[in-house]
Amino acid sequence: xxxxxxxxxxxxxxxxxxxIGIYGVLTRRNAVGVLMSVELLLNSAAMNFLIFNHYxxxxxxxxxxxxxxxxxxxxxxxVIAMALFVAIFRSRxxxxxxxxNTLKG
Amino acid sequence: xxxxxxxxxxxxxxxxxSLAICGFAILLLGVTKRGxxxxxxxxxFGLIAALAFTVQQWGTLETGFFGMVTKDGxxxxxxxxxxxxxxxxxxxxxxYLRAKKIDKxxxxxxxxxxxxxxxxxxxxxxxxxxxxxxxxxxxPLYVLAGFHRFNPKSNxxxxxxxxxxxxxxxxxxxxxxxxxxxxxxxxxxxxxANYHSMAQQAPLLLYAGVALILIGFGxxxxxxxxxxxxxxxxxxxxxxxxxxxxxxPKAAGFAALMRILDFGFDSMDEIQSVLWILAVLTMxxxxxxxxxxxxxxxxxxYSSIAHAxxxxxxxxxxxxxxxxxxxxYLLGYTFFNLGAFAILTILDTRDGTDSRFSELTGMASRHxxxxxxxxxxxxxxxxFPPTAGFFGKLYIFSGAVEGGFIWLxxxxxxxxxxSVYYYLRVVVACFFTKADHPFQQVAMxxxxxxxxxxxxxxALGLGLFPSSxxxxxxxxxxxxx
Amino acid sequence: MDITLNPADLTHTxxxxxxxxxxxxxxxxxxxxxxxxxxxxxxxxxxxxxxGFYILLNYDFIAGVQLLVYVGGIVILIVFAVMLTSSLExxxxxxxxxxxxxxxxxxxxxxxxxxxxxxxxxFPLSSISAEQPKDxxxxxxxxxxxxxxGGYVLxxxxxxxxxxxxxxxxxxxxxxxxxxxxxxxx
Numbered sequence: 075x076x077x078x079x080x081x082x083x084x085x086x087x088x089x090x091x092x093x094i095g096i097y098g099v100l101t102r103r104n105a106v107g108v109l110m111s112v113e114l115l116l117n118s119a120a121m122n123f124l125i126f127n128h129y130x131x132x133x134x135x136x137x138x139x140x141x142x143x144x145x146x147x148x149x150x151x152x153v154i155a156m157a158l159f160v161a162i163f164r165s166r167x168x169x170x171x172x173x174x175n176t177l178k179g
Numbered sequence: 180x181x182x183x184x185x186x187x188x189x190x191x192x193x194x195x196x197s198l199a200i201c202g203f204a205i206l207l208l209g210v211t212k213r214g215x216x217x218x219x220x221x222x223x224f225g226l227i228a229a230l231a232f233t234v235q236q237w238g239t240l241e242t243g244f245f246g247m248v249t250k251d252g253x254x255x256x257x258x259x260x261x262x263x264x265x266x267x268x269x270x271x272x273x274x275y276l277r278a279k280k281i282d283k284x285x286x287x288x289x290x291x292x293x294x295x296x297x298x299x300x301x302x303x304x305x306x307x308x309x310x311x312x313x314x315x316x317x318x319p320l321y322v323l324a325g326f327h328r329f330n331p332k333s334n335x336x337x338x339x340x341x342x343x344x345x346x347x348x349x350x351x352x353x354x355x356x357x358x359x360x361x362x363x364x365x366x367x368x369x370x371x372a373n374y375h376s377m378a379q380q381a382p383l384l385l386y387a388g389v390a391l392i393l394i395g396f397g398x399x400x401x402x403x404x405x406x407x408x409x410x411x412x413x414x415x416x417x418x419x420x421x422x423x424x425x426x427x428p429k430a431a432g433f434a435a436l437m438r439i440l441d442f443g444f445d446s447m448d449e450i451q452s453v454l455w456i457l458a459v460l461t462m463x464x465x466x467x468x469x470x471x472x473x474x475x476x477x478x479x480x481y482s483s484i485a486h487a488x489x490x491x492x493x494x495x496x497x498x499x500x501x502x503x504x505x506x507x508y509l510l511g512y513t514f515f516n517l518g519a520f521a522i523l524t525i526l527d528t529r530d531g532t533d534s535r536f537s538e539l540t541g542m543a544s545r546h547x548x549x550x551x552x553x554x555x556x557x558x559x560x561x562x563f564p565p566t567a568g569f570f571g572k573l574y575i576f577s578g579a580v581e582g583g584f585i586w587l588x589x590x591x592x593x594x595x596x597x598s599v600y601y602y603l604r605v606v607v608a609c610f611f612t613k614a615d616h617p618f619q620q621v622a623m624x625x626x627x628x629x630x631x632x633x634x635x636x637x638a639l640g641l642g643l644f645p646s647s648x649x650x651x652x653x654x655x656x657x658x659x660x
Numbered sequence: 661m662d663i664t665l666n667p668a669d670l671t672h673t674x675x676x677x678x679x680x681x682x683x684x685x686x687x688x689x690x691x692x693x694x695x696x697x698x699x700x701x702x703x704x705x706x707x708x709x710x711x712g713f714y715i716l717l718n719y720d721f722i723a724g725v726q727l728l729v730y731v732g733g734i735v736i737l738i739v740f741a742v743m744l745t746s747s748l749e750x751x752x753x754x755x756x757x758x759x760x761x762x763x764x765x766x767x768x769x770x771x772x773x774x775x776x777x778x779x780x781x782x783f784p785l786s787s788i789s790a791e792q793p794k795d796x797x798x799x800x801x802x803x804x805x806x807x808x809x810g811g812y813v814l815x816x817x818x819x820x821x822x823x824x825x826x827x828x829x830x831x832x833x834x835x836x837x838x839x840x841x842x843x844x845x846x
Contacts, residue, residue, distance in 0.1 A: 119671055142725060158334065206828060248814060
């Protein structure tokens with residue numbers, strides 16, 4: 075066994091980051107914090123594409139292109155999220171997702 | 180490598196292109212003072228043009244951009260569903276938006292872009308394109324849910340839908356990454372061709388990947404246990420947007436799921452038991468929780484969850500007959516569900532309404548025609564003959580029995596009996612409950628009437644001639660194999 | 661145990677573990693920090709480490725994009741969001757025990773499943789000795805504009821629509837009300 079990073083080490087690293095992101099999405103109260111956790115998820119997915127690209131299909135660059143698309147999508151989502159947060163902050167004066175719950179039967 | 184592009188066939192993309200052009204035109208004209216009023220007309224024009232091009236493409240089987248985009252009967256039928264949903268929801272939207280003073284041209288452009296995303300999703304064999312289509316569909320939807328930006332409930336719907344949607348995208352992407360890791364490709368045709376060697380080499384990676392993809396789309400179609408967002412978002416979003424929500428993204432999610440599960444991973448038999456559990460949970464939870472709702476929008480949200488469950492039954496059984504019946508059901512659902520929402524939108528256009536059951540009392544005496552239509556849509560949702568809902572369920576459940584899924588069919592039939600109660604509640608409130616205060620008059624206009632006519636004709640027409648429609652859906656499905 | 665002391669390998673290994681440790685700690689700060697601004701800074705650290713990982717994987721171009729768009733764009737946007745919702749100074753209360761348990765359970769369940777899936781899979785899945793394209797940036801650029809087999813011109817064009825839709829949508833939702841009569845208050 076060697077300590078130098080192999081495919082497994084990389085994959086476990088990205089999985090740890092993804093799991094931390096899941097925890098954040100489920101526990102964060104501040105909506106901006108939820109957005110940051112989502113960015114962790116997307117970042118980890120993009121990293122997975124590059125890892126698999128590097129180890130499983132090195133001569134091609136499809137994974138790298140997918141990573142680029144993910145970065146673009148993450149940017150678009152962040153823009154929308156910011157707009158929605160500002161709008162709800164105007165009407166509610168809070169972005170605490172546990173307090174934003176007036177929609178009930 | 181080919182960078183010259185001399186041989187690109189753009190005619191294949193004409194439906195998408197007409198949507199994009201009309202979307203841009205709406206945005207550009209929206210800057211000028213007088214151009215703002217063109218939003219509705221241009222949006223409708225774009226959708227109808229796209230529908231005409233799609234119908235014209237029917238029966239062709241072509242791929243463009245070396246398989247990046249595929250126009251087959253399957254994608255054409257789905258595109259027709261998306262465009263019909265778009266047209267009907269646009270017809271009912273303008274009156275509502277004007278009444279709430281949020282009639283902005285961007286609304287129509289966003290609906291067009293969202294439908295464009297759905298069409299991209301339904302016409303590709305490549306997971307990357309499906310993902311990008313999903314995002315183009317979702318991002319306008321986040322905005323549309325929060326479009327009533329001075330209404331805290333609408334804001335809340337927007338934020339909730341965004342958080343759930345982004346979370347789902349994360350899972351979907353991670354799943355696609357794992358599938359890519361197992362096969363070094365995201366092309367479903369290559370995956371289907373090399374499935375057995377991939378499954379031998381990296382079985383768990385594939386299972387984990389497909390499971391995550393299933394979770395991602397489960398959120399989008401509102402399958403239990405990924406449904407918790409639906410009631411809140413349906414209730415908070417402006418009613419015409421809810422109408423669009425209940426059909427468009429759901430159909431798009433199923434389009435992608437059918438392509439992925441019934442084509443790409445057709446050989447993965449283990450997925451069937453997972454789908455079985457999902458279908459049973461979705462039908463049961465959707466129908467049972469719908470019983471306890473006082474708000475019609477929330478009730479219809481749970482009902483739309485239940486309907487996703489019926490289509491999941493078709494997906495579980497798999498194969499040509501079952502998937503064709505799922506397609507038929509989806510087409511019928513487009514009509515009768517949008518019809519119900521159209522009437523709800525007309526009612527919500529009045530001030531001070533909150534779409535509660537109690538607001539329906541006395542409707543039959545004041546607006547007998549509207550009340551009758553609402554009853555027809557409710558009967559169709561409940562699955563009474565001779566409506567589209569009845570034949571849809573008949574085909575799906577008989578397909579399940581033929582496929583050996585007898586328990587699934589029994590549970591499905593039982594839960595749809597439960598559903599009769601809450602649909603009839605609406606009818607009872609309309610017709611047989613004494614009103615303690617007079618029913619507030621609603622205003623009709625030609626657009627609303629047209630939307631109601633299209634949905635009523637669709638719901639009844641699909642029910643009166645079910646066999647020709649089911650043949651059409653069979654054709655559609657056969658073309659993608 | 662086979663520890664080969666190839667100097668290039670050694671720096672590579674040290675860099676990997678340093679970055680990995682930093683990014684995991686920073687990610688934990690992102691999801692637990694009481695002050696949301698600290699979380700934003702920690703997110704920037706995670707993303708910068710991500711760029712470092714991409715360099716280690718020989719995707720320098722993607723690392724550059726990551727720094728420009730993710731760190732330079734998205735993190736700045738998030739900092740703006742923090743300031744506009746004036747939660748810069750506010751201290752977030754810790755999540756309720758139920759949410760914590762749910763979050764912990766879900767993330768650990770995911771981690772366990774994924775690690776089992778990875779450890780049961782026999783890598784490498786394809787020849788590792790294959791050569792990477794010499795100039796990744798060039799290859800990516802060509803592939804994005806390629807109309808031929810395996811080209812990505814269609815998604816490349818389509819994603820521009822995504823960006824347009826997001827910009828329009830953000831303006832619609834967030835712009836300041838000019839007309840007083842717009843929107844009903846209920």
